Amino acid sequence: MNSKRFVIADVFTEEQFGGNQLAVFIDGSGLNAATMQNIAREMNYSETTFLFPPEEGGDYRVRIFTPAHELPFAGHPLVGTAYVIVSEHLKHWSEPLTPVTLETGVGPIHVEVRIEGGRTGRTTMTQPLPVVRGSYSNVERLARALSLDASQIEQTDLPVETIFNGIAVMIVPVKSRAAIESIKVDGGALERISNEVGASTVLVFTRETVSPTSTVHCRVFAPAAGVAEDAATGSANGPLGFYLVRHKLVEQQATTSIVSEQGFEMKRPSLLYIDVDVDSKTDEVTGVRVGGGVVISGRGEIFVG
Numbered sequence: 001m002n003s004k005r006f007v008i009a010d011v012f013t014e015e016q017f018g019g020n021q022l023a024v025f026i027d028g029s030g031l032n033a034a035t036m037q038n039i040a041r042e043m044n045y046s047e048t049t050f051l052f053p054p055e056e057g058g059d060y061r062v063r064i065f066t067p068a069h070e071l072p073f074a075g076h077p078l079v080g081t082a083y084v085i086v087s088e089h090l091k092h093w094s095e096p097l098t099p100v101t102l103e104t105g106v107g108p109i110h111v112e113v114r115i116e117g118g119r120t121g122r123t124t125m126t127q128p129l130p131v132v133r134g135s136y137s138n139v140e141r142l143a144r145a146l147s148l149d150a151s152q153i154e155q156t157d158l159p160v161e162t163i164f165n166g167i168a169v170m171i172v173p174v175k176s177r178a179a180i181e182s183i184k185v186d187g188g189a190l191e192r193i194s195n196e197v198g199a200s201t202v203l204v205f206t207r208e209t210v211s212p213t214s215t216v217h218c219r220v221f222a223p224a225a226g227v228a229e230d231a232a233t234g235s236a237n238g239p240l241g242f243y244l245v246r247h248k249l250v251e252q253q254a255t256t257s258i259v260s261e262q263g264f265e266m267k268r269p270s271l272l273y274i275d276v277d278v279d280s281k282t283d284e285v286t287g288v289r290v291g292g293g294v295v296i297s298g299r300g301e302i303f304v305g
Contacts, residue, residue, distance in 0.1 A: 001303050001305065002030075002303070002304050002305060003301040003302060003303050003304065004025050004027060004028070004031070004039075004301060004302055004304055005025070005026055005027070005299070005300070005301045006023045006024060006025045006026070006043075006048075006299070006300055006301065006302065007023070007024045007026065007084045007088060007296060007298070007299050008021065008022070008023055008024075008296070008297045008298040008299070008300070009021075009022045009024060009080040009083060009084055009294050009295065009296055009297065010022075010268075010294065010295045010297050011076040011077075011079055011080035011083075011232060011234075011270075011292065011294050012076060012079070012231075012232035012234070012262070012263075012270040012271060012272050012292035012293065012294075013232070013268075013269065013270055013271070013292070013293055013294075013295060014293040014295065015269075015295065016295045016297050017268070017297065018263070018268050018269050018270060018295075019076075019231060019232050019263065019268060019269075019270045019292070019293070019294075019295070020045075020046060020076045020080075020230060020231040020232035020233070020263065020268065020270060021045045021046070021231070021268075021297075022045060022047060022048070022049065022076060022077055022080040022081070023040075023043045023045055023048040023049070024048075024049050024051070024080065024081050024084040025039070025048070025049065025050045025051065025302075026051050026084070026088065026090060027051060028050030028051055028052050028063065029052065029053075030304075031050060031304065033063075033070065035304060036048075036050055036063060036065055036070075037065055037069070037070070039065075039302060039304070040065035040066065040067055041067045041068075042302065043067075043302075044067055045067075046066060046067075046076075046222070046227045046230050046231070047064055047065065047066055047071070047074055047076065047077040048064075048065050048077075049062050049063065049064050049065075049077045049078075049080075049081045050062065050063045050065075051081070051085075051090075054101075054103055055103060056103050056108065057101075057108075058101035058102060058103040058108050059085065059091055059100050059101050059102065060081075060085065060090075060100075060102055060103070061102075061103040062077075062078070062081055062102045062103065062104060064077045064078075064104070064105075066222075066225045066226050066227055067226045067227070068225055068226025068227075069225065069226070070105075071105070071167060071200070071225070072104060072105025072106050072166060072167065073104050073105060073106040073109070073128070073165075073166035073167050073235060074167065074234070074235050075125065075127070075233055075234015075235035075236070075237065075238065075290055076232050076233065076234045076235075078102055078104070078109050078111060078125050078234070079111060079123045079124070079125050079234055079290070079291065079292065079294065080123075080294055081102065082100040082102060082111035082113055082123055082125070083113055083120060083123045083294035084294075084296070085100055086098050086100065086113040086115070086120050087120045087294075087296060093113070093115055093120075094115065095115040095116065095117075095118075096114060096115060096116065097112045097113070097114055097115070098112070098113045098115055099111070099112055100112070100113060104166075105166075106128055106166035107128075109125060109126070109127075110125070110126045111123060111124065111125045111126075112124050112125075112291075120294075121293070122273070122291050122292060122293055123291055123292070123293075123294050124273070124275075124289050124290065124291025124292075125234065125289065125290055125291065126287065126288070126289050127165050127166070127234075127235070127238040127288045127289065127290060128165045128166045129165065129285065129286075129287075129288065130163045130164065130165040130238060130239045130242040130285070130288060131163065131164050131165070132161055132162070132163055132164075133161075133162040133163065133164050133168060133197075133198065134161070134162050134197065135159045135160060135161050135162075136160040136161070136162065136170065136193070136197055137160075139153050139154055139160065141189075141193065142160065142172065142193060144186070144189065145185065145186045145189035145190040145193055146172070146183050146185060146186075146190070146204065147182070147183055147184040147185070147186070148174065148179055148182070148183065149179075151175075152174050152175045152176065152179040153172065153173065153174055153175075155175045156173040156174065156175055158173040158247060158249075159173075159247075160172050160173070161243065162197045162198065162199050163239035163242060163243065164239075165235065165238055165239055165242075165288070166235070167200050167201070167235050168197075168198050168199040168200055168201075169199055169200070169201045169202070169203050169220075169233075169235070169236040169239050169240075170193075170194065170197055170199040170201070170202045170203070171203050171205070171239060171240060171243045172202060172203065172204040172205070173205060173206070174204050174205065174206045175206065176206055176208055177206050177208035177209070177210070177217050178208075179206070180204055180205075180206050180217060180218070180219055180265075181265055183204065183219060185221050185223070185228070185229070187223040187228060188223075190202060190221060190223050191223040191224045194222075194223065194224040195224055199224070200222060200224055200225050201220055201221070201222040201224075201225065201230070201233060201235070201236045202220065202221045202222070203218055203219075203220045203233065203236040203237070203239075203240055204218060204219050204220075204221075205217065205218035205240060205260075206218075207249065209261055210261055210264055211259075211261065213259060214259045214260070214261045214271070215244070215250060215258045215259050215260065216240065216244065216258070216259075216260050216261070217260075217261045217262075217264070218237070218240065218260055218261065218262050219262065219265060220233040220236050220262060229265075229266060230262075230263075231262065231263035231266050231268040231270055232262050232263050232268075232270035232272060232292070233262065234272060234290045234292075237260045237262070237272045237274055237290055238274065238288045238289075238290045239288075240258075240260060240274070241256070241258045241260075241274035241275075241276045241288060241290070242276060242285055242288060244256075244258060244276075245276045245278060245285060246285070252278055252283075253278070254277065254278065254280060255275050255276070255277050255278075256275070256276045256278065257273070257274070257275055258273075258274040258275075258276065259271060259272070259273055259274075260272040260274060270292070271292055271293075272290055272291075272292050273290070273291050273292055274288070274289070274290050275287075275288070275289045275290075275291075276288055
């Protein structure tokens with residue numbers, strides 16, 4: 001019986017069993033899409049990745065699956081996969097930074113893995129530039145789907161926006177951390193709203209944080225992708241950084257650094273480090289990077305017939 005080896009990584013954390021779980025299958029050759037989807041459903045993490053030989057000059061081609069369907073792009077899977085490639089010596093590494101180029105459904109994504117004293121460390125991905133796809137005005141309906149009072153959103157005086165960077169996310173501002181902690185999602189209602197605006201994920205954030213060194217506290221829900229709640233979402237936090245800079249919720253600099261807390265309500269605390277580059281002459285965002293720690297938590301194999 002054939003088998004495929006995988007590595008389990010906890011992404012956007014410095015501690016084992018924190019962050020967001022990821023299964024990386026280091027050799028996807030011979031697997032078709034249906035089999036990969038079945039494996040992702042069996043693993044039942046928010047995402048599972050499969051590595052293939054490159055086709056466009058990158059280091060590897062990567063395919064990303066949730067338990068429900070394939071994604072063209074995602075954050076924690078690419079950060080975690082690049083880390084696994086370097087830590088498992090699938091690519092020769094060098095200090096202080098080892099670049100990894102991953103071919104995805106939205107084109108090549110560049111990731112850097114920091115190496116210090118021969119040890120792999122913080123891993124950072126450069127994301128496609130975000131674009132605002134529109135705003136959502138039915139706050140009452142959205143609040144009901146999140147079991148919130150609409151005033152918790154309205155009192156922020158900020159818009160609910162859908163932002164696209166290869167995958168679309170709805171950004172929802174909320175007044176307090178207590179409100180965010182109280183959310184009980186109506187999955188069907190939120191999925192219908194997500195589908196209407198074309199967003200795979202919904203990120204709810206507040207500027208009230210657990211840690212005094214964090215900038216924002218957030219939760220991310222993805223019922224449209226078959227994920228009730230995500231512990232750390234790199235693809236959504238890049239647009240969140242863009243949103244914070246655009247609406248002047250943080251002090252704008254040539255590179256604005258933001259720390260986002262996520263996963264605390266799931267008992268998988270995660271910290272995502274977001275850098276947003278801005279052109280001082282035009283105020284246009286010119287670059288978005290998202291990074292964090294990664295911890296290898298296990299290895300194994302799965303039988304594929």
